[in-house]
Amino acid sequence: MGNMPKQPVISVVLEAHLPFIRHSDPITASAGEIWFFQALSETYIPLLQVMDRLDGDHIPFRLGISLSPILCHLLEDELLLQKYLEYTDKLIEFGKNELERTAGDGELQKLVRLYYDRAVERQITFTERYGGNILKIFDHYQRKGKLEILAATATHAFLPFYTSFPEAIQAQVEVGISCYRNHFGKYPQGFALPELGWTAELDNILRSYNFGYTIAETHSLVFGNPPAAKGSFYPVKTPSAFFVMARDHYAEGDISALMQASVYRDNHEDVGYELSAELVSPFLGLNAFRHPTGYKYRCIEKQLYDPQKAAEAAAEDAHRFLDQRINRLVSASQYMEEPPLCLCALDADMLGRYWYEGHQFLEALFREGSLRNEFRFMNPAEYLYKQDSATFETVIPEYSSCGVNGYAEMWLDASNDWIYRHGIRALDRMIELAERFPDDTGLKERSLNQAAREILLLQSSDWPRMLYKQEYADFARAQIEDALRNFTTIYEALGSNYISTEWLTNLERRHNIFPNINYRVFRRKK
Secondary structure, three states: OOOOOOOOEEEEEEEEOOOOOOOOOOOOOOHHHHHHHHHHHHHHHHHHHHHHHHHHOOOOOOEEEEEOHHHHHHHHOHHHHHHHHHHHHHHHHHHHHHHHHOOOOHHHHHHHHHHHHHHHHHHHHHHHHOOOOHHHHHHHHHHOOOEEEEEOOOOOEOHHHHOOOHHHHHHHHHHHHHHHHHHHOOOOOEEOOHHHOEOOOHHHHHHOOOOOEEEEOHHHHHOOEOOOOOHHHOOEEOOOOOEEEEOOHHHHHHHHHHOOOOOOEOOOOOHHHHOOHHHHHHHHOOOOOOOOOOOOOEEOOOOEOOHHHHHHHHHHHHHHHHHHHHHHHHHHHOOOOOOOEEEEEEEHHHOOOOOOOHHHHHHHHHHHHOOOOOOEEOOHHHHHHOOOHHHOOEOEOOOEOOOHHHOOHHHOOOOOOHHHHHHHHHHHHHHHHHHHOOOOOHHHHHHHHHHHHHHHHHOEOHHHHHHHHOOOHHHHHHHHHHHHHHHHHHHHHHHHOOOOHHHHHHHHHHOOOOOOOOHHHHOOOO
């Protein structure tokens, strides 16, 4: 590793993930699929457009992102993408109707026109500029050195719960690596811990896969054994020489506070819930439930939303945010010989889907950063490469996560603890199947591969999170019960040596994730 001047560094890393929400009905869209459509239109396409503009203007931006295997699969699913284009067609048609409805209100119609134009622009960008394949564009920016894509586990499982079952972590990590190499043609350097969930038992497991580093929560290092002398401002190495970087907890908190500015758009109010059923029904189509249209006309202070004021506020907030980070970095640098790091790890949906002006904020951040000399933007791997690893302390990071109160209560409390007694029993059976049928082919191999998919889907941390927050809890419970039921059916069928080919084929179409999975990934290491 090389040397670099003692200039503070800011690294922005986004976590891009959605649960498996695919619905096999070719006509109607489920509530989960609407989330996907919104994320694509409001988070991922605008994020790539920001990179396009920065790159076109020769702004030297650096960004990290973890793209979960589930999200990558959804972004390539032909049925989902066809439904997405139908969704954007309805969004545009609804905008035309809104332009007619608001013809008597000049200010409101300007806002409608803005949303309509953006809907058209993003549809054209997706279909023509990106060719319907945004993973290709992410890969393009990684190859240019502007973007670093981190690897992720197969289904975003909360890994600390599975350290007693190394086969589960093995399956989650190896399927994730396989997906990464399939999509991006290289071996990943960084590994994104789902929910930033870390425990000391993960050290040797992750090191064995030759990842360069991972990211943990701030208190993982601050409360480590021994406590990291440089806090969250510098990486540490574990006893197995695996590098761990800490996210800046205060950065995430500051952005959450910025999002509440009164001039920003209120994302909770949407005309899809306010207009009469007659006016909204053309947009909803055959869906039996109301959902957001994206046409939102109020700011947080409940006045008519002013996009110009919001854009100016986003630029001012980017300036303020940089000042806050630089002040902390300068203070830390007084006690360090090495360049201090501020790692801003955020949910990608914070910039767009949850905070409409988030992409303007991010773009302003990089544009202003290019004009300032007090710090540099770097990707995590780039920063690590420029340090002398001999300066990293050996620390055993503390058990931690990004969940409520920083540990595991979000994924294990009275609302969701019932999942694990069933999930662990099914996992034991999956390991048993992988050991009992090591070399099977044909229909039995298809059944075993599908059993592996169901177990991985069952382990998703999204379901206990939804149950804990009581957000879409019925959907989460249905997904859990469906995966358990499917796995149990396969397990019992293999025991009786009979399985319905028709039933299995239908299940493979519904849960078509990881098409190249090999159930032997659950076999015990010899």
